[in-house]
Amino acid sequence: MTQKTDTTVTGRITRTLADRIIAGEIAPGTKLRQDHFAEEFGASHVPVREAFRRLEAQGLVVSEPRRGVRVASFDIAEVREVAEMRASLEVLALRHAAPHLTSAILDTAEDINRAGENAKDVREWEDANKAFHRIILEPCNMPRLMASIDDLHAASARFLFSGFRMEWEAPTDQDHRAILRALREHQFDVAAATLARHVKWIGTKPGKNSRKLSAL
Amino acid sequence: MTQKTDTTVTGRITRTLADRIIAGEIAPGTKLRQDHFAEEFGASHVPVREAFRRLEAQGLVVSEPRRGVRVASFDIAEVREVAEMRASLEVLALRHAAPHLTSAILDTAEDINRAGENAKDVREWEDANKAFHRIILEPCNMPRLMASIDDLHAASARFLFSGFRMEWEAPTDQDHRAILRALREHQFDVAAATLARHVKWIGTKPGKNSRKLSAL
């Protein structure tokens, strides 16, 4: 949901909180008090509440009426669920995007992939990873689909940063290369199958924290 | 997103407006003024704004910062997009649900399907249709996936009520029967393929209004 929401206070709060939650700076299960963030952002609690609603829609927080919101907890099952959803939807996007992919786009994708290989930390790698997926899928011209995929990517990034999956080196970027190769040769089925396997693999490599992550 | 949100004013407004938009009572493109609904619901505009945010997340309205929200427009392309997304996600859900389906569940599904065949109007038929899909997919035990499917169903219903697809009789419910038969015989691949074809078909039967639907 990368829209220009930063002209408004609500948008600024939404983005900042989303970043923090995704980066793992606020632990799952943490209770989010509206007055607290109102003070932090020098705003009233109204825009904070609206930000909460948006975060809820992205699945980053869960809200219980009159009991406030807390950072969404997740477990290995949800990591797998998100991976499967991504696999399904990204394959769909790729099938529609493939006919519109130019070699210029694929060249750029290759550059992005190289940037990912040279990344210094997870954060940087994830940025490249997200950009790679986005650039080859975007030409599907299906905005609603892309919005869903973006939300799922945010969830995936959160899992990654939380230590669910530590490995972020070679294999992934090698998959990326295989996908590009297949696309250049117009082997769309191969590309789609590789993409599906690639995305699902992400959900199968639990790090050390396999238990339910939740504060308290 | 069928949660018990009606204990709060925001929840009541959200649900009412969602129903109206889905039913086509408010035309696509219509500008929604917060004061107007605040007065209608005897509330201030704050809960109305929060309701708008939720509707935005469901894709029922689009919001432009400082320019208000309007009922989301849609065209034949988006109808197809939603159909494809539903096909992908519902197949995923069915694959995970299949092992957990009991014959009791399938019996209930058959009852629901019969109710759909005897439906007096589109609305009634759509209720049965939604219930049918939900009962055979729910056992997948993937809440995030089900939430996404629910949102897509809401969009589909909107298209249906708007006259995009007029036919809602025999073939659909026959597909349903074929799916049940395959599930009873544990032919999960057949069931999945039938479901995919069934859902995609919905997006290929344009009624009379193929142009962009938008007020003004």
Add this chain to the structure above:
DNA sequence: ACAATAAAAATTATCTATAAAATTGGAAAT
């Protein structure tokens, strides 16, 4: 000590008021 309960504090939800921005209507200039 423990459970149940009631008062106190904190927090969410909502309302009313204000500020900021966008839209509208009309007057002036070409």
Add this chain to the structure above:
DNA sequence: ATTTCCAATTTTATAGATAATTTTTATTGT
């Protein structure tokens, strides 16, 4: 007649205040 600009009006966005609900703390009875 048409366009541009400015003021008036409407509408959105945010702030500040209040009501309602939940959570916490303290107290009483067993």
